[in-house]
Every structure is written in C-alpha cells, then in structure tokens.
Amino acid sequence: MSCQHDCLPTPLFPALIENRPALDRITYRIGDYACFRAHMLALLDQSQALSAWTHRGADDPGIALLECGAIAGEIIAFYQELYANEAYLRTAQWRESVARLVALGGYRLAPGLGGEARFALEVKGNEAVKVPAGFAFKAELEAGDGAAVFESLNETTVYPWLSKFHLYRPRRGAVAIGAGSTRLELSAVAGHTDLASRSAAEIKPGDRFIIVPRDNPWEQGSGVFAPQQRSEILIVKRTQTLLDRIVIEFAGSLAVDRGVEIDVYPIGRSFRHYGYNAPPSYGELNETTGILNFTPTEFRRSTGQAVGNASDRYTDLSPTELPLDTEVDDLASGGLLVLTGHLTAMLSSDLDPPPYTSRGSVQTESVLQGYGSGKGMGGFQDFLPIPILSPITVVRQINEVRQDTLIWGGMNAGASVPVISEVLVPNPGITSGSYDIRRLQMHEVIGDKLTLRAESRWLDGDFGLDTELAFFGTHAEVVALVGRELLLEDDSGVLQSVQVVSSVTDFDLAQRDESNPWIWPLRLDQPPCYPRDAFDEADNRISVYGNLVPADQGETQDEVVLGGGDARQAFQTFALPKSPLTYLLHNERTPPQVPELEVRVDGILWQRVETFFSSEPDDRVYVVREDEAGNSLVQFGDGKSGTRLPSGMGNVRARYRTGSAAHGHLKTGKTPQAKDRLQLLGKVWMPQPVTGGAEAEQEAEARQAAPARLQALGRLVGLADYEAEALALPGVRKACAEWVAPQGMPRLRLVVLTDGGSATEAEAVAAAMNSANRCRGAARFSIETVQGVRQYLHLDLSLGYAADRLAEDIEPAVLEALGVEQDSAEPQHGLFGYLDRQFGQGLHVSQVIARVQQVSGVVWVRVDALQSIPLGDPPQTDPLALSVPTLRVRREALGCQGDALLALHAEHLYLNLTQDQAVKECEA
Structure with a gap:
C-alpha cells in the first residue's frame, strides 16, 4: 500500500521522545520555536470561531502574542531537556547534579588533595640550625595560579656544610710508583698526614726534591744487604689541591720503579766535595836530582778512615768532615745534608750476599766476578769477603761548620767544612768502603721530609651493586650524615633520592683527628644511577642536597x-x-x-x-x-x-x-622562598616537582567510580571493586586491575594513571590500596601498583576538506575527534582520550582514518606515518622532551604494553589540510 496518497504524514509537533540506551546525551524536547509557532498557527487555521482571522503577519498583536508563546515554549522545552539530562548520572554535566546523584548511593566526590614537596635549604655560618615543624615555604608552580604554601612536617636539623655539596667515587688501593710517572701525591709531611700539615708545606713551582730510597743497607742493623736504589732529583712544575690530595706535577719523569711510597727532601743548594776539580796529578821537585816527579791525585776517600795522615798534600780530615767546594757562611748547624754518590766496599761474611740479577740493576758487572753458581765449590763462601759497588744516598745532620784553607793534591784554597753527625757507612758488616769524591754530591735540605705516593686511581663505568661513595669533611660533619636522606642531581637535571646507611661506628678515628677534614667512606641504601666518573674529584657533575625539609601543602x-x-x-x-x-x-x-x-x-x-x-x-x-x-x-x-x-x-x-591541588615543577625563572623568618637561612631550592596534589574529583571520574562503589558495598571482592576503589582516590584518572602470577605467585596488578604521573603518587596509591585490602578486602594476596605511562605516537596525517568549508574550522574538529593533547590540557574523549582508551589497547591505522573521516566536511584521509615514539629508560613522561623519529614509517598496527596508554600530543602530529579540488570542480 502506497503512503503517497493514503497515509497521514507524521506530525512534526510534538516530537516523539525516544532515546536508545547508553547515550551521552538524551533528547527531551518536543519542539523548537518554529515547531511551536507552526503548531499554534495550524490550530488557529482549524478554529471555526476564528476563521475570519486570516492575517498572519507579526504586525498583528494576536500573532505577536502567539509568537511570544512559541518563544516561551522553546525556552521551557530547552530547560526540560537540560533538567532531564541532569537527572541521570551518565548525562549530567553540572557538578552539583553529579554530586547529588552519586550521593544517593552514599558516594561523595573526593575533595582536592594537598601536594607534597621537599625543599633543600642553604644555611650560612658554621653551626647547625633547627627548622621547626610548620615552617612555611611558598613556591609558584607551572600548574597553578599564584604561589602555593607548604609547611614542614616535623622539626629538622640542617647544617651549613650539607647545603649543597659533592660526594666522590672511592679511590682504589695504593699502587707502586712506576718509572715514567710525572705526577705524585703528597701523603705526609714529617710523618703528619693531616691536610693542614701537608698544606703548610707550601710547595711552589721550581722547588727541587731529592728522593732518598727507603732501602738503606748502610745503617747499623740493616740486616740482609741489598743494593740501594739510586736517588733522583725532581723539579716541581705545578701543584694542585683536590680535596685532601695535594698533587705535584714534575717537569721530568721518574727513571726508576719505586715502591708504594717514597721519601723526598726539599733541597736548596748542591755542593761538591772539595778537590773534585783538582788536577789529575801534581808535580814535586826532587831537590837531589832536580827532576819534577808527577804523582796522581787521590780522588778516592775512605768512609771510615781519616784523610791526610800528616801528608803535606792532603789536609787532615776525619771521616765525618766533608769539605765543600766553596765557602759559605749560611749553612746552619743542626741542618741536614743529603749525600749521594757511589760506594765500593767489601761485604763481610756475617752478611748474606746481595741478590744480583742482571746488568740493569744498580751494581756493575765487575761486582759479579767473584760469584759462582752457589755456596761452596767456587761459590760465595770461597770468595768472601765480597766486593760490592752500589749507589749510596744517606741523610746526615750537620753538627758544625768551620771555615778552613785546604790542600787536596795540587789544589789549595779556602773552603767550608761541615762536620756531619755520623760516617757515611756505620754498618760494621760493610768494610773497606770508599767513594770517589768526584761523584759525591751534598744537597742542602731546606724543609721537612715529605712522603709521596702514586697518584690516586678510580674505577670507571656503572656502579652495578656497589653503594659506596666518599665524603670529604671533618668527623663531626660526616657523623651528621648518618641516616640522612640525600638528593642527588646531575647537570642535566636527573634526580635520585638516597639514604645514608653508614653508622657512627663506621667512621673510625684511627690515624685521624676530629679537627681536620678527611675522606670518609659512605654507604648508601642503593647504587647511584649515574656513572662513576660523574663523581670525579676534579670535575664533579653531581650536586648533593643534604638539608632536605619535607613539607606538605596547606x-x-x-x-x-x-x-x-x-x-x-x-x-x-x-x-x-x-x-x-x-x-x-x-x-x-x-x-x-x-x-x-x-x-x-x-x-x-x-x-x-x-x-x-x-x-x-x-x-x-x-x-x-x-x-x-x-x-x-x-x-x-x-x-x-x-x-x-x-x-x-x-x-x-x-x-x-x-590550599590544595599543587603539583608539578616550579615556574621557569621562579625560586621558592621561605614564608617565615629563620636565622642564618640562605637560599631555598626545590629540585623535585611537587607530587600528590590533586584537584577535586572530576565529574567524569565520578561517573565511573560511583556505580562501581555502590555495587561493591564497601567491600573489595572482584577486579572492578579494586578499580573503583582506586578511581575514588583523588588524583587517579584511570585504573585497570588484573590477576597475574609470575613464578607461580598470584597477585593483583593494578595499573593507575595519576595527575602527575610520578612514582611518588603511585606509591601513595599503593599504600592506600593495601590498607583498603587489609580492612575491606580478602587480604589473601599482594597488590602490585604500577604507575601507568602514556605511550606517545607520531602521526603524519593528510586530508582533503570540502570546498565550502574553512580550514580553521576543520582543524579543531579533527583534533577533537582524535583526542589530541594540547599544552597542558589532556582530552578525556576522542580516539586518544584517556577515558575512551584502555591500558594495553593497541591501534590499527584504519581506526585513525575512520575517526577523522567522520568529521563533517572531511572528504578524504591519508595516513603517511604512524609509529610509536621511544620513551627511553626510565620512561620520559614529558611529551615536549620527546622528539619525532628521524626515520618516519607507517605501521599498519601498533601494539601497546599492559601499563601504557596510547596518546597523541600536538607536537607529534603533522596535519596537512588540503581543499578538495575535485569537489570544487564538480560544484562549479
């Protein structure tokens, strides 16, 4: 049956009220102004009593009154629809409507939460300062208007030396000083190892040091004989003080391998033995024959016998008198001389022979001539006493200095004669010792004995499981670190919070004092996340904040x-x-x-x-x-x-x-300030962002949480109950619960997305959920709370729009359809809106095309690139810090990890809008 002529048309007024389930908005209007006006005019036309009223113009007062009624009807219908939507939880938009609707089930919208912050304080002076509980700070944050006020949680003691300092990587054990070394460290001055004593040495460029080998076989009781290493003179090029290390760089390098430490003496003038430059022979006239006889000059001198013996060619000198090659009047008695030369002697049978090994050692080949392959049968015992030749370096005190005129062979001149405290070789087991005066040098000591060691070395690479660092300071300063929380920050802003687990007993004062600064080993509760070289003593890139004051907003x-x-x-x-x-x-x-x-x-x-x-x-x-x-x-x-x-x-x-809802970083260019006054307080820092602050619960979250909480009746039984419990917490935007059983150990895994996205906020959620599970749940399994992350994508999208549309109208509609994050606003709805997506939900390219194609005015869509952006490790949560991949590809499908939520930021979207020319042609 055809309805063209036989069926009555559907009346336009009143409109039929019919809405399918699960709509975001219901229709409840029976008509608008035009429908109301047309309906009333139709009723007017049908009235027999008013059939003569044929004028329908607005200038007729009756028609004008009728149109006013149509306007009033439209207004009433508009508010009827508005109030009808506000009567249902799914469609209500006003906050008061949502609050009253959820209150019917005993649910209340969560209020805003105050944020939590940690301030680092700089303290002036030298004494500790107590920060009282409730001490107020204020800070301007990027995510808020005006300054947020925070108050300290408890009384905290802060110290000037912990304001902002450095920790250092531990040094490796001592190593031997090798030949070729050009840098050594000063470890002691006259046996004192404290920094004050070592700094007092005042070493300058150009200073000369002479190495006095510690192996000295010439003294009494020296035991087994071993050839002495030769001495060396070092010339200081520059010095550098790094913490407790005084590093000395020399102009040359060491020629001989040494032990772990060496003793050196700062020396001034160097003298030669008087007569070293005498003629090789001297002539004497034989008065009987008239012949001039030449006698070789004696350049060897005994270590134990006097010189001269009433000879008129050599002045009488005792073994402790060492005449200088010049006259000096400023060589003080009581001073020291370092004597160096080469000694020839005989080793008596009561001493073991030296361990000669090679030509490269300190003795010469001639010394080896008296040795066989072993004792007896031509061995050592058959050739005792044994001749030895060795370098000699000894230190002797000057008892007195006299001026004299000396004769040595053919030489006669004035000279100063120091008298030393002891002969060169007092060891009774070494006999017939003699030395060549031409090779003997006497160096004036002008300072205390110095002990040098090899330059410190360190391990490189990551810390692995090692938690040890080093602190430089006094004993009182390091004790203040016991149990203290520290905040580490590198030059790129990466932060790590650690705690000192060393105890007071770990800081032993053995061989140390309480007044000088020392290097102390320090153990932390976790390995540092930075490379070891970031804690270098010369180029330390890690700042440490030690005066941390926890505070909460309010x-x-x-x-x-x-x-x-x-x-x-x-x-x-x-x-x-x-x-x-x-x-x-x-x-x-x-x-x-x-x-x-x-x-x-x-x-x-x-x-x-x-x-x-x-x-x-x-x-x-x-x-x-x-x-x-x-x-x-x-x-x-x-x-x-x-x-x-x-x-x-x-x-x-x-x-x-x-005060509430504070979260995020400081505003650029702003610094936190103390709101109250505190004596000796300097700068205030806030290196970490404020966490935990949350706005009052939004309507969208309440629509999800309230029905589930009503269904749970305050109990935690199913997965939905745990999700609803988490969503009811302030600052939680999304939650997903699932059962997992790694290694056969079942537990509930709860992934949450919070306002700030920080680990601290996830820890607060975890604590609240564990408490709820103990009080209102089965408490038979553990809850693993994971902070969800946004997996940002790169999308290169081209589209054509109708010729009768404007690009500035199409672009916002496309961004809304996709749910693109712009600035700090995070969309709730759209393809990438956090309410419309689930954790772990993947994406197909056809979904992007379909969603954009639905935008009114879009003619065609093409996806040129679609790919995930690597977040790094740890995951980067700031989308502005993520860059678009250089190599752009189009993936047909993208997966997503279980704790990730796909998201799209405006910085990662390339949107190319083109007016569709084909449509323009056809329309023309």
Whole structure:
C-alpha cells in the first residue's frame, strides 16, 4: 500500500521522545520555536470561531502574542531537556547534579588533595640550625595560579656544610710508583698526614726534591744487604689541591720503579766535595836530582778512615768532615745534608750476599766476578769477603761548620767544612768502603721530609651493586650524615633520592683527628644511577642536597570563631571562612583523604567522623562536607546521632589549613622562598616537582567510580571493586586491575594513571590500596601498583576538506575527534582520550582514518606515518622532551604494553589540510 496518497504524514509537533540506551546525551524536547509557532498557527487555521482571522503577519498583536508563546515554549522545552539530562548520572554535566546523584548511593566526590614537596635549604655560618615543624615555604608552580604554601612536617636539623655539596667515587688501593710517572701525591709531611700539615708545606713551582730510597743497607742493623736504589732529583712544575690530595706535577719523569711510597727532601743548594776539580796529578821537585816527579791525585776517600795522615798534600780530615767546594757562611748547624754518590766496599761474611740479577740493576758487572753458581765449590763462601759497588744516598745532620784553607793534591784554597753527625757507612758488616769524591754530591735540605705516593686511581663505568661513595669533611660533619636522606642531581637535571646507611661506628678515628677534614667512606641504601666518573674529584657533575625539609601543602590559618552553639538546633552547620580546606592522604583511614581541621567547642576538642551513622547521642563528633562551590561546611549532630552543640556565644572555634591541588615543577625563572623568618637561612631550592596534589574529583571520574562503589558495598571482592576503589582516590584518572602470577605467585596488578604521573603518587596509591585490602578486602594476596605511562605516537596525517568549508574550522574538529593533547590540557574523549582508551589497547591505522573521516566536511584521509615514539629508560613522561623519529614509517598496527596508554600530543602530529579540488570542480 502506497503512503503517497493514503497515509497521514507524521506530525512534526510534538516530537516523539525516544532515546536508545547508553547515550551521552538524551533528547527531551518536543519542539523548537518554529515547531511551536507552526503548531499554534495550524490550530488557529482549524478554529471555526476564528476563521475570519486570516492575517498572519507579526504586525498583528494576536500573532505577536502567539509568537511570544512559541518563544516561551522553546525556552521551557530547552530547560526540560537540560533538567532531564541532569537527572541521570551518565548525562549530567553540572557538578552539583553529579554530586547529588552519586550521593544517593552514599558516594561523595573526593575533595582536592594537598601536594607534597621537599625543599633543600642553604644555611650560612658554621653551626647547625633547627627548622621547626610548620615552617612555611611558598613556591609558584607551572600548574597553578599564584604561589602555593607548604609547611614542614616535623622539626629538622640542617647544617651549613650539607647545603649543597659533592660526594666522590672511592679511590682504589695504593699502587707502586712506576718509572715514567710525572705526577705524585703528597701523603705526609714529617710523618703528619693531616691536610693542614701537608698544606703548610707550601710547595711552589721550581722547588727541587731529592728522593732518598727507603732501602738503606748502610745503617747499623740493616740486616740482609741489598743494593740501594739510586736517588733522583725532581723539579716541581705545578701543584694542585683536590680535596685532601695535594698533587705535584714534575717537569721530568721518574727513571726508576719505586715502591708504594717514597721519601723526598726539599733541597736548596748542591755542593761538591772539595778537590773534585783538582788536577789529575801534581808535580814535586826532587831537590837531589832536580827532576819534577808527577804523582796522581787521590780522588778516592775512605768512609771510615781519616784523610791526610800528616801528608803535606792532603789536609787532615776525619771521616765525618766533608769539605765543600766553596765557602759559605749560611749553612746552619743542626741542618741536614743529603749525600749521594757511589760506594765500593767489601761485604763481610756475617752478611748474606746481595741478590744480583742482571746488568740493569744498580751494581756493575765487575761486582759479579767473584760469584759462582752457589755456596761452596767456587761459590760465595770461597770468595768472601765480597766486593760490592752500589749507589749510596744517606741523610746526615750537620753538627758544625768551620771555615778552613785546604790542600787536596795540587789544589789549595779556602773552603767550608761541615762536620756531619755520623760516617757515611756505620754498618760494621760493610768494610773497606770508599767513594770517589768526584761523584759525591751534598744537597742542602731546606724543609721537612715529605712522603709521596702514586697518584690516586678510580674505577670507571656503572656502579652495578656497589653503594659506596666518599665524603670529604671533618668527623663531626660526616657523623651528621648518618641516616640522612640525600638528593642527588646531575647537570642535566636527573634526580635520585638516597639514604645514608653508614653508622657512627663506621667512621673510625684511627690515624685521624676530629679537627681536620678527611675522606670518609659512605654507604648508601642503593647504587647511584649515574656513572662513576660523574663523581670525579676534579670535575664533579653531581650536586648533593643534604638539608632536605619535607613539607606538605596547606597554610595554617589563625584560629577563627565559627559561631555560637544553639542546643535547640539539630545538625547545626557552619561554613569555614576560607577555602579550599586542605586534605591529605592518611592510608589507614576510610576514605583516606582527611581534612587538616581541628574544631573545639568551649575549648574541648571534638572528633571528626565520616558519617553520623554509628554515633551515639552523647558523642562529641562532627562531619565535614563540601558544597557545590567548594566551600567546606562543618555539621554537628542532632542529639540522636551525635550530640547537639551546647548553647553559647562564639563557643565554636576552628583551626585549619587551606590550599590544595599543587603539583608539578616550579615556574621557569621562579625560586621558592621561605614564608617565615629563620636565622642564618640562605637560599631555598626545590629540585623535585611537587607530587600528590590533586584537584577535586572530576565529574567524569565520578561517573565511573560511583556505580562501581555502590555495587561493591564497601567491600573489595572482584577486579572492578579494586578499580573503583582506586578511581575514588583523588588524583587517579584511570585504573585497570588484573590477576597475574609470575613464578607461580598470584597477585593483583593494578595499573593507575595519576595527575602527575610520578612514582611518588603511585606509591601513595599503593599504600592506600593495601590498607583498603587489609580492612575491606580478602587480604589473601599482594597488590602490585604500577604507575601507568602514556605511550606517545607520531602521526603524519593528510586530508582533503570540502570546498565550502574553512580550514580553521576543520582543524579543531579533527583534533577533537582524535583526542589530541594540547599544552597542558589532556582530552578525556576522542580516539586518544584517556577515558575512551584502555591500558594495553593497541591501534590499527584504519581506526585513525575512520575517526577523522567522520568529521563533517572531511572528504578524504591519508595516513603517511604512524609509529610509536621511544620513551627511553626510565620512561620520559614529558611529551615536549620527546622528539619525532628521524626515520618516519607507517605501521599498519601498533601494539601497546599492559601499563601504557596510547596518546597523541600536538607536537607529534603533522596535519596537512588540503581543499578538495575535485569537489570544487564538480560544484562549479
């Protein structure tokens, strides 16, 4: 049957109200202005009584009145639809509507939470300073308007030397000084190892040091004979002080391998033995024959016998008299001389022979001639005493200095004669010792004996499982680090929080004092995440903050009078004069968010309860509620559920804190400041972002959490119950629970997406969930709470739009359809909106094309590139810090890890809009 002529058309007014389930918005309007006007005019046309009224122009007062009725009808229909939508939780848009709807099931929108911060303080002076609990700081954050106020949680002792300092990688063990070394470290001065004594040496470029070998076989009781190493003279090129190390660089390098440490003496002038430059022979005239006889000059001198023996060619000299090659008048008695030369002697049978090995050692081949292959049968015993030739270096004190005129062979001149404290070789086992005066040098000692060691070495690479670092300071300074939390920061801003686990007994004062700074080993609770060379002593790239003061958001207000009690009133209510009231997380409470509020009535502290349901008539309790404007209301009982307020004038007083929702980093160019005054306080730093702060629960989150919480009835049984419990926590935007059993150990894995996305916020959620599981769950399994991450994508998208549309209208619609994150705004809906996506949900390129194709005015769509952006390790959460891959590819499908949520930021979207020319041609 055809309806062209036989069926009545569907009436346009009133419109049929019909809505399918699960709509985000319902239709409830029976018509608009045009429908109302047309319907009333149709009724007018059908009226027999008004058939003569044929004029329909607006200039007719009756028609004008009818049109006014149509306008009123449209307004009423508009508000009917608005109120109808506000009557359902899924479609309600107003916050007060959502709050009242969820309250029907006993659910209340979570208030905003105060953030948590850690401030690092610089303290001036030399004494410790106590920061009292409640000390106020203020900071301007990127995510807020105005300055947020924080107050310290407890009393903290801060120290000037821990304001901002360095820790260092531990040094490796001592090593031997090798030939070719050009840099050594000063380890002791006259046996003193403290820094003050070593710094007092005042070593300058150009200073000369002479090495005095520690192996000295020439002294009495030296035991087994071994040839002495030869001495060397070192010339200082430059010095550098690094912590407790005084590094000396020399102009040359060492020629001989040495031990772990060497002794050196700073020397001034160097002298030669008188007569070293005498003629090789001298002539004597034989008066009888008249012949001039030449006698070789004696250049060898015994170590134990006197010189001269009444000879007129050599002045009498005892073995301890060593004449200089010049006259000096400033060589003081009591000073030291370092004597170097080469000694020839005989080794007596009561000493073991030296361990000769090769030509390269200190003795010469001629010394080896008397040795066989072993003792007896031509061995050592057959050739005792044994001739030896060895370098000699000894230190002798000057007992006195006399001036004299000396004769040595054919030489006669004035000279200074120091008398030394002991002969060169007092060892009785070495006999017939002699030395060549031409090779003997006497060096004037002008300072204390110095002990040098090889330059320190360190390990490179990562720390692995090693948790040890080093601290430079006094004993009192290092003791202040015991149990202390430290914050490490490298030059790129990477932070790590650690704690010192060393105890006081680890800082032993053996061979140390309390007044000088020393290097102390320090153990941390975890290995540093930086390479070892970042803790280098010369180029340290890690700053350490030691004066950390934990604080939470909230400014304490002066005690205020809320009003007077009236015993006649039930549920008497007062509003706090300032908002927002600060709430903080207390995991042991249900719900965990607790207001920072104290209420006293007639000076007595009353207790806050979550509800009056279980309160007795005489219980001094109150509840706190938030109205639609965010104001906090304090309500008291009715005499049945909680006692009524006693009557009085201004007897209800309150002390509270205000401020919430602080999170994120400091604003660029801003620094935190102390709001209160504290003596000797210098700079204030806030290296870490503020965490834990959250806005009051949004309507979108409440729509998800409230029905699930109502279904759970306060219990935690199924996965949905745990998700709803997590979503009810302030700052949690999304939650996903699943059962996992790694290594056969079942547990519940809860992935959450918080406002700040930090590990600290995830830890707070974990603590609250564990507490809820113990109190209201089965408590038969552990809960693993994981901070979800946004897996950002790169999308290169080209599209054509209709010729009758504008690009500036198409682009915002496309961004909205895709759910693109712009600036700090995170879209809830769209292809990449966090409410419309699930953790671990992948993506196919066809989904992108389909979603954009649905935008009105878009003619065609082409995806040129689609790929994930590597987040790094640890994952980078700031999309502006992620760059688009250089090699761009198009993936047909993208996977996603279970703790990740696909997201698209405007910086990673290349959107190319082109007016569709084919449509323009056809339309033309």
